[in-house]
Amino acid sequence: MQINRIRVAAHEGMPDDWIALDKLEHFFSCAIIVIASYGLICRWPSLHPHRLVLSFCIGIIAGTAKELGDELQLWPGEPSWRDFAADLLGCITASAALVFWEQRSPKEQRYIDLELGVVYGNPIKRQWRKALNTAKDAFAKAKEVFP
Template sequence: MKARSFRFFAPFAFALSFSFLSAAPARAAGPDPDPWFGKDKALHFSVSAAIAAGGYGVGSAIFDARGHALLLGAGLGVLAGAGKEALDATGYGDPSWKDFTWDLIGVAAGLAVAWTVDLLVRGTGDTHPLFTAPAPGEMKSLGPSGLRVVF
């Protein structure tokens, strides 16, 4: 009879003790010194987007293939964001993974906008493929200087 009553009251005893322990007042945490949606995050996003879109624009003037232009824009945007965070880590600021995350989101957004505008302006075709590079050995002249890029 005692074992049966213990099994009956054990859940109630556990619930009662848990409710008393969880009713203790919690300490309020201070404000986050580096919030996800702070003013500096908007700057990281917009500057990274502008650098990536500008890099894509330069790449689309140099390369026929959009894939190469995307790589150039992404590389410049990520390099700028990583460089800024590395500079912050050496004592010139406060390094933050949240800042770098917003840099990466900005790079993706800048490339998406630049790529979309490029598709609307130039379209797709044999001379401007969607992603792929031209066939190996094809060359493109970059002007009167005679500089050529081999893919």
């Protein structure tokens, strides 16, 4: 029980204010985690349909793990519902910003050529298809001329 007395003594005179540097740290750390995980998830085509939900969940898990670590005394700190609320607000804000950003980005599908390491949009793909059809037509005519 010595640990509990030290915890109480260390935080006895410190109020848990809603507006504090600690809450800003929680807000921005979870927001950055959501945005970074979104960027990583977008690299896997199989996870692409669930990218927003997964990145939001990763941010919430990180905030929950921090508060759980505070409760279990894995590091110095005291658990706080206000800290968790700041974590949640950071995740919601980052997810809303990502939704807004996705709506403003172009809607065209992208095709990745792994050999060349190039990403093609629809207009470029149409140009390649046209060039390919032209080449096929040229080969067909050459076969007619030279049987």
